[in-house]
Amino acid sequence: MIKRLFLLLCLAGFASLVGAAVEVDSKARPFWPGVNYDTAIPTFKDVLGYEAGERISTPEAVVRYFEALEKAAPDRIKLFRYAQSWEGRPLIYAAIASPKNLADLEVIAADTGALADPRDTSDANASGIIDRLPASVWLQYAVHGNEISGSDAAMFTAYHLLAAGDHEVSKSVLDNTVVFIDPLQNPDGRARFTSRYYATVGLAHSADGISAEQNEPWPQGRFNHYLFDMNRDWLAITQPETKGKIAALNRHLPQVVVDIHEMDGDQSYYFAPAAKPFNPFMTQAQIANMDAIGKNHARHFDRFGFDYFTREIFDAFYPGYGDSWPTFYGASASTYEIGSARGHRYLRKDGSVLTYADTVRRQFVASLSTAEGTALAREKILRDFYEYQVGAIAQGRKSSGRVYLMPNQRNREGNQRLATLMAQHGVEVRRATADFSACGVSYSAGSYFIDTAQPRGRFVATTFTDQVDMTEAFLKEQERRRARNLGDEIYDVTGWSLPMMFNVQTNACSRAVSVDSVSVGADDPLQGMVKNAEASVAFLVPWRDMAAGRFLTAALQAGISLKSADEAFVLDGGARYPAGSLVIEVSANEDNLVQELQRLAQQTGAIIEGVDTSWVTEGPSFGSDKAVKMLAPKVAMAWDEPASATSAGNTRFVIERQLGYPVTAIRSGALATGDLSRYDVLVLPEGNYADMWGEEAAENLIRWVEGGGVLLAFGRANRFLTDTEVGLLNIKREYAYREDSADTDADADDESSEVTGSLLTSREALSQAIIESETAPDSVSGVLANIDVDQEHWLTAGVDPQLVTLAAGNDIYTPIKLDSGKNLAWFADEANLLASGYLWAENRAQLAHKPFLVHQPIGDGMVIAFTQTPTYRAYLEGLNLLLTNSIFRAAAHARAN
Template identity: 60%
Template sequence: MAFYVNPIIYTLFITLFISFTTLANSTLNMWPGSQYDTSIPTFKQVLGYDVGERITDHRDMLRYFEALELADPKRIKLFEYGRTWEGRKLIYAAIGNSENIADLDGFATQMQKLSDPRKTDKNTAKSLINQLPSSVWLGYGVHGNEISSTDAAMMTAYHLLAAKNEPTNQAILKSTIVFIDPLQNPDGRTRFTSRYYATVGMKHSSDRLSAEHNEPWPSGRSNHYLFDMNRDWLAITQPETAGRIKAMNYYRPLVVIDLHEMGGDQSYYFSPSAQPFNPHMTKTQIDNMSVIGKNNGKHFDRLGFDFFTREIFDAFYPGYGDSWPTFYGASASTYEVSSSRGEIFKKNTGEMLTYFNTVHRHFVASISTAEAVAKNHEKLLADYYEYQVSAIKAGKDNKKERVFIMPNQRNKAGTHRLATLMAQHDVDVFRAKEAFKSCGKSYQAGTYYIDTAQPKGRFVQTTFTQQVDMDSNFLKEQERRRSRKLNDEIYDTTGWSLPLMFDVDVEHCGKAITIASDKVSENDKLTGAVTNLAATVGYVVQWGDMAAGRFLTEALLQNIAVKSADKAFVLDGKHHFNAGSLIIEKRNNDADLMTKIEKIAALTGAQVMGVNTSWVTQGPSFGSGNTVTMTAPNIAMAWDVPVNSLSAGSTRFVIERQFNYPVTAIRTQTLKTADLSHYQVLILPAGNYKSVLGKAGVSNIKQWVKQGGVLITLGSATKFAADHTVALLDVKRERAFKDSDDKSSDDKSKEESMVDGKLFTSKDDLVSASENSKEKPDYVAGVLANIEVDQEHWLTAGVNKSLVAIAAGNDIYTPIKLASGKNLAWFNAADNVLASGYLWEENKKQLAYKPFLIHQPMSKGMIISFTQDPTTRAYLDGLNLMLLNSIFRASAHASPLR
């Protein structure tokens, strides 16, 4: 007997059946024993695929979280915390019981009270601890090609909302607010997903040789400006970092987890971290992460997941997403899962690692962490308050460096930048409204100071103190390993003092400062001013900081005629100006110059002096040959393979976003034959260009330089320029210095089948004979090194005579001969070369007095080479003026046919 079936109802039935079947096969097995409320939408219902079946892109991630909020608005709330450079929305979700979600602002207010024992006594704190929920912040996908964490974030949110009767879930939501930042790097993930699915053929390949598993340049790891944003937590240069720091400073989550991926052949990593720990972290914080790690281990054992702890990923450098939160009092850690880098990956063991596997593990770790926070919520709150109490006490007890003082007389722009940056970190920074004395020294009104007797005092100590030491036993072990020719276990840079990197003068005192002061805000603007705006002759801008640098770039972009003095000068016997100072003459500019000058000064914070005379009593006159006319150069930068993407990104960012000047990125292959005649500057970021450019590319660039171009090489690009087959730069890299009586060559011994016998009397003889006589210097993870600057060259005009640079890797160069060029900055003596961090003794000795900045004229153009990268992570602000000179003053000194 036939009967009618409504096609709409039939379709709906089939859809629900498929959804239920898929749910039963995957989602229900992710946390055994869970039953899910059908009122909460699944992946399948919103996106058309189940969890772990496909790599979710940014747009669909937003759709899914919006669907969750629509379905259960009382228990989940979404917030936008910023936009990426490419305009993508950044969100976090707060999930909890309806009472807590209804009063998130009230929760934040109470956490702020708990964060400051100067305002909240112990009795009030105890009451808050008894009332407040605990909180955990789960951050996913800061590296855009570490893909599983975002889908795990979505599954975590779904589980928290839909598994209403699951006991673990109930315990979490009863006492804890879970903050989920599901995708910290939308631009990088979009780059990855679009390229990945473009390579997929008839079926997904598990072969690590396949295009699916080999990303094109640049990878999806970094954001739009190619920053590794897990290293941006100190300088806060990127909008993604700034937004989440603001949110975390608002809520002060007690536990922060940053979820990552690692190599596909590994298993899963979680806390406790490897040695060394930052000495400004507390034992309680470290112990709390061990408790959470142990809870993770329990669930991983239950589900049969492999894992490991302690072996890698230390907690020393304070600029990671898992270390920065510890300095407001949180306990924090990194989690790492083996990556499928696609939908399926064949491990070396032969096991097939699926995308679902990786999502599943991150999901379990997320729920397990939230469970541990809930179980320990009162202890975590109490520990958090005690952290603030002990931080204030530690500051008061510091009789040497209680207060850091920034005099603000030299490098005003840099000092202002550092003061407002610390305020952005939620540090209490003050600016004196009057002159004062501290520890016997006099300071002017406008001086900035930071008292470490505050809740963020440990953060100030770890970022302002010149040296933060690693554990002595850890260092002994590294030296032992090095003696055995084993790789060291130092994970990242070992020196990061912000005042040194920003070239900011800082002094300290062991006593509190009590004077009339204004509290500094992150939004405070650097005030520019023009004295004698109605000047008859023109205007002069003192050179020496980035306010003046930005004044120059803005003036050039507005077609204002600007000169720059190669040497210091004295105007009318009264006013002293540094070498490099800018001169804007009314006679060479339009009638609206006065209005433009006033607006640019206000925009850039520059100090401008109007002058009624050009009578110079010392140094070059306005019309001297030592006063050059500045030009607005067209800047090209090498882009694409083999360029180091981090170097390219940070360099482009510094020029475009800190100098406020445009850069044209040109693919390296194009440079082989491109007509570069309309560019005045070409920058080669770090990278090994030899194989890509070849002889034709080298010849093309060399001819362009000879015709008046300025070639700037950074870091390992200098290695390329110095290669004897390239012969752009007349220096050479050095092998490791060997202080040995045995001067025989490896090459000579290879010419014979046998060599003369030797007697060994100790193990040291064996080690010595085993060494390669032509090996490179030992590799350095990264330290801050002192450099000295030649003060008598136009390229270093206005640059401080002493600066700090990053020294990393093992490239050390011979000085350039005077017949070829000049060494304009060099590393200090062996006993003073180390500014901060840990540097092998042999490297100290060999690095001493070796060049950092090299200038080599070539016909009408020139080559300017930095032996280390001056734009690393865009946090070496103190080197910005040197780089700016290398672009703008150098192009003014080149002599192309115009």
């Protein structure tokens, strides 16, 4: 009895602690004063046991609450499941409307689709549709899992629209719009945040910025399972969350889309107008619509006494964000950002405390105001949506690059990947079923083409055009700021041409193409095949694209015995095969080889050619030392601090999901002293490893490499390897080049308080005089740069002589000397270096001819250094064959030593 009483007292005490941990600020006010709510609609308290803003809801709680709302009001809210995260969590969106509009949701989608294609809908018919059609607004929240207030605000927005039927704002919204709410774009990241946050909570929530509650451990909740910043995944569509969301948007085509975020807790609230520059393929009508909705927010924020700002940050130039991608099907779109409490309470620099309830309330007000602003401008927004499509088609018809063509040539897999990706975006893509000519160029059957005289023509133009320019005035201002040693205002990458990143050749033609063709679907598979399945000697896979690369990884895991040729060869009869081509000898494999090859051909899209002779007339024979036996390597990579979370996640994703090969993630601390002998390849993603690793780690890595290990380093990871005390890579990171650097501070003496006098003849001279002589180059947000590739090394087998990489940051390295290794890829000359984007002239000059890929043998192993990251955002697919060589061919050569 005493034990039971003691247990009950303990449980009561624990419950009081938990209760204390979820208390809200005593000054919390109603989210929208003066509203009477229908008690038939369940509140947060009814379903979840706490009030809105009182606790950070888990992903499971978010879904549970929306399910309760649907059960209570099925005539006004309907839920849709649009994806499943890598960790198995559902992603949902809700449609909220009047009973009539909700019942007519499919009709509304069809009418919206008709507005989206003026080729089938005349202006008169469009006017009739606009008269009867509600506008659609899409509110999406928490693409970054630790930007927490949005999901709870999404739930309260849905509750308010359903329960506040007499509220004039709610009535206006429901009479004139369909509101789509995507409450949680990143459930895996939010789950990571909430679990770790509440694990740190004690008797009371701490508002201190240095408390454990306010400091997330690596990799933070911002990212999804593969640690992607999913607000940058809209172009490549690599993640299931993004794929499902884009499919849903393409289904409903909402005319107003808002992506709702959080920012630093000492900032207030940001909404449109956006900062400059704007993407030139956006229209003034789209920009004006978001400005008008922004003014509606200001009216409510002024009423409630909420601070806000506009225009200062968050530009609308890069087309791959959640607030920019929808503009290219005609929506008016924007980002909202609120200062985050990053928990229950946040102590601001001015001494005030921001509560979680504060942030949820502001996000709710902005959400409801967005729907209201859409309702108030319903007719104009729908008319602008239709006119956007009219303008896109007209612009495509008069463009000198009306049609983009992808010849059916070398990169067969890349062509198909890009064609189906564009179809996934909602672009009309065609594949020719016969040979044809366009603008004087001959194309074979199987070539793809995209006519920009279509509703998505502007999206094609902005993603296929080599160069999308920022305004001259904006660039002039950035150069002025640099001259004054101020930070530039370029927010993200300035080059993003998809054909360049996919290593796909495209040609432009000013005229429509006439040829028999078929429509390309988003899920069309690449057709592989086995030619001459009765071959008696061997089966060959030409090493030209990632269909062959994926075949290699699948074959290794299936236990197939195969070799890879270091050099190109010609078989008796004249058939030529590129360097890297795979040789699968019949005699070295099991009796079921052909069945396995047929299965893998269909799985990977590879073309496999059976041959009845091994007689080679040029290049290495099948039995040569230059035909290296491939074995399945054990691949590890650094995980956890100090690795960059996005670089680690992007790299793991590329290897596992694009190359199709498993990776063992090892925490960086364990790599310093752990037994690495079980692994053949170790990948170091971006990161400042010197922050954690010292002499012991260096010695451990050196022993492993000397014993036959392959060490791959990306971007900033090379800073550790090039440290003179580490000695794993004999190149050096450069300071910024300055013509006067030899004379700068020449007479300075650190031991003296005086120096020889100098003359400063201009303000520019003053700006130069205050720069340290040994300083890094100016940082680059991100451009596409051309690289040249050595064609006479086994590591670059089958790789094209020119590729494109993304260059960002300010790391520039010296070439490696011949007695240490070899430079296998390097940046092009100054005149040809920039492929797309805006690059500081000084960086362009200094980066020219500097190494991109360096190979340094050490003992029986080697170091392979990429001075920029080849897995950046997983959209540099044109580099994947080079990456495949760096893992699999390198491991084979290390073992051959």
